[in-house]
Amino acid sequence: MGHMSSDPEVLLGILKDLGGEDFKNFKWYLWHHGVLEGFKPIPKSDLETLDREDTVDKILDTYSDRTLEVTETILEKMQMKGMWEKHSKNISKPGGKSWKH
Incomplete structure (x- = not known):
């Protein structure tokens, strides 16, 4: 078994897998009001010039522990559920040792 990936690794893997157009599309969903219900959008000017790595940081800063929820929602809307x-499958699930205190 491979090691479990952290949220940022999973997100970066997904963004690296998206072609240029899809990546632009993904960011479109992040800045549009009302597209992601219950999540605040990230200002377009903050996202526009970001590469994949910086976009990951921005998303984590904004959504923290709900990052993957946002990611899954966007991929669903892009009809890219397969990508998700x-x-x-590499995400470490709660209930692993690291979660118990």
Whole structure:
């Protein structure tokens, strides 16, 4: 078994897998009001010039522990659920040792 990925690693893997157009599309969903219900959008000017790595940091800063929820929602809207399935199997699930205190 491979090691479990952290949220940022999973997100970066997904963004690296998106072609240029899809990546632009993904960011479109992040800045549009009302597209992600219950999440505040990230200002377009903050996102526009960011590469994939910086976009990951921005998303984590904004959504913290709900980052992957946002990511899954966007991929669903982009009809790219397969991309989510492919990457999300590496996510460490709560209940692992690291979660118990």
